[in-house]
Amino acid sequence: MAKRNVNVDPDLDIDNDTDAKVNMTETETTETETTEEPYLPENSEEDPMDFNIEEEYVIPPLIPGGVYHACVTEVKYDSENNIITWTFTLSDNGGVMNDGSTEIDGSTLSAKNFLPNLGDDVTMTKSGKQTKRQAKINMLANFAKGLKINMNNMSIIRESIENSEWLGIDVNLKVGIREYEGRFFNEVIKAITS
DSSP, X not given: OEEEEEEEOTTOOTTXXXXXXXXXXXXXXXXXXXXXXXXXXXXXXTOXXXXXXXXXXXXXXXXXXXEEEEEEEEEXXXXXXXXXXXXXXXXXXXXXOTTSSSBSTTOXXXXXXXXXXXXTTTOBOTTSSSBHHHHHHHHXXXXXXXXXXXXXXXXXXXXXXXXXXXTTOEEEEEEEEEEETTEEEEEEEEEEEO
């Protein structure tokens, strides 16, 4: 009989983080082993474990579409999916999100660069106008041109990430709102140096 333990980062904001990470490990248990039930405190007004989803659920606020100043605060390469993820922290904008109270400054948005994979050179895009490889190369070139950085090949990209060369770049982000399965999210449409 296998027992599956799932560990979720408690600081993870699933609504805004498409890179949600769940660590799953499997351990074998035998019938002679006993599993101890986790301690659940009794419900009280001060108990953080006492919650009511229907009463407490709040739709995450969105940044209104427009152009905002930000700074690159993190760049990560995901070798498993061959993706570069950029995190931009908004600053010097003023204003609040659509809930009327959450400040825009200090919030983060992310953008992804999808790098060519094996087989992309023979797979066409949905439009049928070019291969997936060509589309990814073109998008990467446009992104690099907007930030005025060199992303010519993987060697340069790896070295730049390892040396934190792109952290601190001041940018202007064109921010939009997109819908997916009835939920709305902010997206970075374009990033250019400011």
